[in-house]
Amino acid sequence: MGTLYASxxxxxxxxxxxxxxxxxxxxxxxxxxxxxxxxxxxxxLVRAAAWAADLLRATHxxxxxxxxxxxxxxxxxxxxxxxxxxxxxxxxxxxxxxLDRAYLTGIMADYLRGLYQLDPFYRAFADxxxxxxxxxxxxxxxxxxxxxxxxxxxxTGVVDELRFLVPVGTGRSVHVLIERESALARFSLAxxxxxxxxxxxxxxxxxxxxxxxxxxxxxxxxxxxxxLRAQIRAMAPGEITPREGEILELMLRGHSAxxxxxxxxxxxxxxxxxxxxxxxxxxxxxxxxxxxxxxxTLSKQ
Numbered sequence: 650m651g652t653l654y655a656s657x658x659x660x661x662x663x664x665x666x667x668x669x670x671x672x673x674x675x676x677x678x679x680x681x682x683x684x685x686x687x688x689x690x691x692x693x694l695v696r697a698a699a700w701a702a703d704l705l706r707a708t709h710x711x712x713x714x715x716x717x718x719x720x721x722x723x724x725x726x727x728x729x730x731x732x733x734x735x736x737x738x739x740x741x742x743x744x745x746x747x748l749d750r751a752y753l754t755g756i757m758a759d760y761l762r763g764l765y766q767l768d769p770f771y772r773a774f775a776d777x778x779x780x781x782x783x784x785x786x787x788x789x790x791x792x793x794x795x796x797x798x799x800x801x802x803x804x805t806g807v808v809d810e811l812r813f814l815v816p817v818g819t820g821r822s823v824h825v826l827i828e829r830e831s832a833l834a835r836f837s838l839a840x841x842x843x844x845x846x847x848x849x850x851x852x853x854x855x856x857x858x859x860x861x862x863x864x865x866x867x868x869x870x871x872x873x874x875x876x877l878r879a880q881i882r883a884m885a886p887g888e889i890t891p892r893e894g895e896i897l898e899l900m901l902r903g904h905s906a907x908x909x910x911x912x913x914x915x916x917x918x919x920x921x922x923x924x925x926x927x928x929x930x931x932x933x934x935x936x937x938x939x940x941x942x943x944x945x946t947l948s949k950q
Contacts, residue, residue, distance in 0.1 A: 795903030
């Protein structure tokens with residue numbers, strides 16, 4: 650439990666979170682309104698210490714993930730709590746969730762099969778990010794208009810997502826997902842700040858629990874590798890050039906032609922020409938058709 654104690658001693662509640670999330674050095678982890686009625690005048694540090702102590706007691710328990718979900722709900726309400734285990738270029742695994750496991754596995758089948766590589770949170774992890782992240786802070790500018798967002802988020806009613814990206818080994822990260830569906834508004838800046846301020850404690854909790862578990866049940870599951878660029882080329886074997894493959898991947902991840910040009914250091918008009926040519930090779934006319942073609946290709950694995 651040393652990492653949790655170290656986080657508390659170092660004043661972890663007041664540190665700035667990972668740059669991909671909102672930053673705050675003054676907001677308490679809990680607001681006065683969330684303090685139990687029996688102690689309405691407790692100072693912020695006392696409330697934060699009590700909150701962390703409750704988590705500390707759950708670190709070495711089988712129901713640790715449920716305890717973490719309950720603790721995070723005290724900071725701001727949410728609808729979905731999901732814990733995912735990611736390894737670079739391997740299928741992710743659902744570790745725990747507030748949703749029915751069979752239902753969640755069903756609606757995330759395409760995601761688990763390969764669409765996770767379009768997930769901006771996965772991309773952030775693959776690029777070395779860790780800590781607290783908010784969707785809009787790390788996603789491409791046009792992400793909410795992308796076919797991936799429409800299929801993966803809008804179709805399930807999810808309107809906002811926050812994540813804690815916690816490294817637990819080389820090339821491996823446990824993600825704690827907090828989601829809101831259309832019945833609730835998107836997370837406010839104040840709510841996101843409360844989560845962000847809790848990040849050092851949450852990360853220490855996850856790492857401590859994983860270390861205690863020694864041999865996590867999901868580690869034994871097969872995790873076949875997946876090369877997204879290879880899957881894109883497989884949509885038209887021998888016809889898609891490396892540059893066209895790069896452009897298709899960025900399109901699928903939600904980048905606009907302007908953003909793709911900036912990323913690849915080419916003119917926007919050149920991107921448009923590549924898009925026109927590769928659409929002709931694939932015999933498609935829209936990003937929706939491109940997305941469907943990728944799904945069919947992934948399903949053949």
